[in-house]
Amino acid sequence: MFDFSIITDWIHGLLTSFLPLGVATFIECVTIGGCLLLLYTIIAIAMIFMERKVCAAFQCRLGPMRVGPWGTLQVFGDVFKMLTKEIITIRHADKFLYNLAPYIVILASLLSFACLPFNRGMEVLDFNVGVFFMMAASSIGVVGILLAGWSSNNKFSLIGAMRSGAQMISYELSISLSILTIVVLTDTMQFSEIVERQADGWFLFKGHLPALVAFVIYLIAGNAEVNRGPFDLPEAESELTAGYHTEYSGMHFGLFYVAEFVNLFIISGVAATIFLGGWMPLYIPGWEGFNAVMDWIPGFVWFFGKAFFVVGLLMWIKWTFPRLRIDQILTLEWKYLVPIGLVNLLLMVIVVVFKLHF
DSSP, rough: OOOTHHHHHHHHHHHHSOOOOOOHHHHHHHHHHHHHHHHHHHHOOOOHHHHHHHHHHTTTTOOOOOSSSSGGHHHHHHHHHHSSSSOOOTTTTTTTHHHHHHHHHEEEEEEEEHTOSSSSTTOSSSTTTTTHHHHHHHHHHHHHHHHHHHHHTOHHHHHHHHHHHHHHHHHHHHHHHHEEEEEEHOOOHHHHHHTTTTTSSSSHHHHHHHHHHHHHHHHHHHHTTTTOOSSSGGGGGHHTTTTGGGTHHHHHHHHHHHHHHHHHHHHHHEEEETTTTTTTTOOOOOOHHHHHHHHSSSSHHHHHHHHHHHHHHHHHHHTSSSSOHHHHHHHIIIIEEEEEEEHHHHHHHHHHHHOOOO
């Protein structure tokens, strides 16, 4: 498995050989930030195109087909259209908070995105408390959504924002319990270390029953956390027009739209990291030839393959199940997922203490 830290250390040594350390560090930070923004944009475009094609397949349609081969340029056309559309100013809105809200949402999404370990040596924010940092950073998005609904001075936006706030804060608890279950198993909160502990097997398979239960709870709670069907009550088009971003237009709406799709990838990327081995290949004990072939596949290919596999699962769920009512959503969380998650966490503690895992 290739370690990209060899390349990054060489670049750092090259820059510090003829530049002061502070200047070299600044250049590195700006370069990494630009690469993250570029990758963020590419993934958003890919996710939007994938959503349209998956939706079309479930509805026995073809999806976008006219612009470019198989409709591949349709998303780029939509992006250019969004960039040129007028940003309408709402007369009685709180203008400062109204304009600030989309940037808070996109900032929270970018911070969470930077925590994903794409490959060995390609971790941007790899703290020893990385899990804690990512949960804290992703929680900032709730503030942006609540500000968007309240500052728009629109009752539909306010209702959508209140629904979203209640839903996201509630389901963060189940996500945290699921991740904490794996933290108990690995005894670390650093994402790269969690991946390294799966070198001899992914936690979904070797973590025993609690890991499997945590994975299922995580998928359900993750879908609700990013306000996607069947948990899309905050944006219920049939009753709230568009929810908390009803009054937004132009690129302000585009920021909400992009953040929603990339947040889906972030949820899937975290699932791939802590349950499916991240950049680690699939190894089968005793199959040395097969394992040697798996080692030739780059780590980032494994990571993105696993992440998009989980994305496909979540899209399958969205386009299969009907939308739930708000009381059903909160009942599912507080009466079922939280108690099951707490019991599952206790089971994982027992598994670790008595060394029952594989």
